[in-house]
Amino acid sequence: MIRFSAVAKRYPGGLEALRGVTAQVAEGEMVAVTGRSGAGKSTLLKLAAGIERATSGSVVVHGQNVGALGETALAVLRRRIGFVFQDHKLLFDRNAFENVALPLRVAGFARDEAGRRVRAALDKVGLLAREKANPVALSGGEQQRLCIARAIVNRPSILIADEPTGNLDADYAAAIVDLFASFNQVGVTVMMSTHDEASLGRLGCRRIALDAGRVAGEAQPA
Amino acid sequence: MSVWLRLHGHALGDALRRMAAQPLGAAFSVLVLAVAIALPVIAAVALRSAGALTSGVETDPHVNVYLTLDATDADVKRIESALRSNPQTASVRFISREDALAELKSSTHLAEVLASLDRNPLPHAFTVRVRADDVAKLTAAREAWAKLPAVDQVVADFEWSQRLRGWIRFGDRVMAVIAVVLGAAVTFIVGHLIRLQVVSRREEIEVSQLVGATASDVRRPFLYHGLLQGAAAGAVALVLGWAATAWLGAELIALTPAYATELKVVFLSRERIWLVLGLCAFLGLAGAWWAVGRELRQFSPSGRNP
Secondary structure, three states, X not given: OEEEEEEEEEOOOXXXXXXXXXXXXXXXXXXXXXXXXXXXXXXXXXXXXXXXXXXXXXEEEOOEEHHHOOHHHHHHHHHOEEEEOOOOOOOOOOOHXXXXXXXXXXXXXXXXXXHHHHHHHHHHOOXXXXXXXXXXXXXXXXXXXXXXXXXXXXXXXXXXXXXOOOOXXXXXXXXXXXXXXXXXXXXXXXXXXXXXXXXXXXXXXXXEEEEOOEEEEEEOOO | OOHHHHHHHHHHHHHHHHHHHOHHHHHHHHHHHHHHHHHHHHHHHHHHXXXXXXXXXXXXXXXXXXXXXXXXXXXXXXXXXXXXXXXXXXXXXXXXHHHHHHHHHHHOOOHHHHHOOOOOOXXXXXXXXXXXXXXXXXXXXXXXXXXXXXXXXXXXXXXXXXXXXXXXXXXXXXHHHHHHHXXXXXXXXXXXXXXXXXXXXXXXXXXXXXXXXXXXHHHHHHHHHHHHHHHHHHHHHHXXXXXXXXXXXXXXHHHHHHOOOOOOOOOOOHHHHHHHHHHHHHHHHHHHHHHHHHHHOOOOOOOOOO
16 A cells, blocks of 8 residues: 655755665555654655655555655645644644644535534544644643544545654553554554654554664564 | 535635734735725726817817808819819818808807807818828828818818827826736735735645645635735725715816816726726736745645645
8 A cells, every 4th residue: 555665765955864765554554663763764654645755766655656646636645644743733823623624624525524524533532522722722642632633534544643652651652552553443554653662562563664764674563 | 515616615714714803904905905006097087087078079180171151052062072082081071051050059158149140150161081190291182272262261180189199198008007017016015915924824834735735725715815805905996096086076077167168077987897896806816826826836745846
């Protein structure tokens, strides 16, 4: 479902984030991307989500070569992928409900249908009671869950999360990991980066280890 | 409802909400634009009024040939034949002395004076419409006709008519220049205002793009905003123009009794009003398109221009 073939990514300024990465994530699989800070985890996830474009090599998602897609087709592809950002990217001039509704608004959903889906997503992450709250009023863990609600509201077939347990205490991190596991159990392909060993142990999924922009190894679940 | 219609509905609602959220700012923006648009509107009204004033005035080059008071019907036929045979002649209209008197009575306040005369003082006349604007050829024709027997006087008023037409043409061009310059100003002002909005909503745009908004999705509410701003400014400009010309018109009407011709301010026709509104909306749209396109190029999520 997601295939990276000899992917390299060089940012303007010369930073080489990825160097010839070849990897694959099967449909319905859950994969953890591991590695130290600067290893290229976030870049790999952004390439899979169509947020970045590879400098060379190819990234194929849902059978589409991301590099060959035009901007509009790429935007449409992004609607089919849920992405949980490391820095959440929440809008603080809108409440929780409006933040989660944003992808549906972009896709042109009817108000009633959008309302049902947003409430279902908020319920899934345990924030239904806080739908009117401004993200500023939410804790770090709640903000993370709000970001997850926004990522799943479109019912994506692929869910990508960049360090979703970073900066969270152990209990919150465990709850988030369980949440991703529950999505994967209903057939959603999950790809997440983390360097949190506790989370990795709890996930029990295949790992792709990156080091200095290269695949350093892969490990199957024990 | 189709997704396309729903997206446009969302965008229109978004633009209206943003204008309503900052009523004072929106009103000032519209007023600034309206003042700029009102100038060509007032100029157009002035030209239209001048056009109405001169519509009854003969501005095509022509020559009036007046016969002597004792000219006979045979003289009339002979002179008409001579006039028609000249290559500079486009058409000839005969005005009998009786017709001339009747026309004079109906078009001036001299009816009582004319009625008191014991005989018609006006001669037979021909109005000759000439083909060329060439003053030398027309002067030669005038001199030839003046020498015809039973011709008393030849008056060629093509010079002043040409000058009048020239002034009207000049007025049209001045108005066109003002309209183009101020139209460009409107486009840039709207563009600048929209650009500020895009910058202030950068975060929202970025997140929208990350969750799947296309360049069109991002651009749409701003385009509606520009369009609404332009149309609102056009409407206010029309009201300003109407108020200004109504005020000036009142002064002009006060001057009317001093002249034989009626002076009045003629506001824009209904078609012109719609044209002004449509043009202003288009300029707002164009300004918004330019500004959003320029800003979006700077923050495309995948590093390509939208």
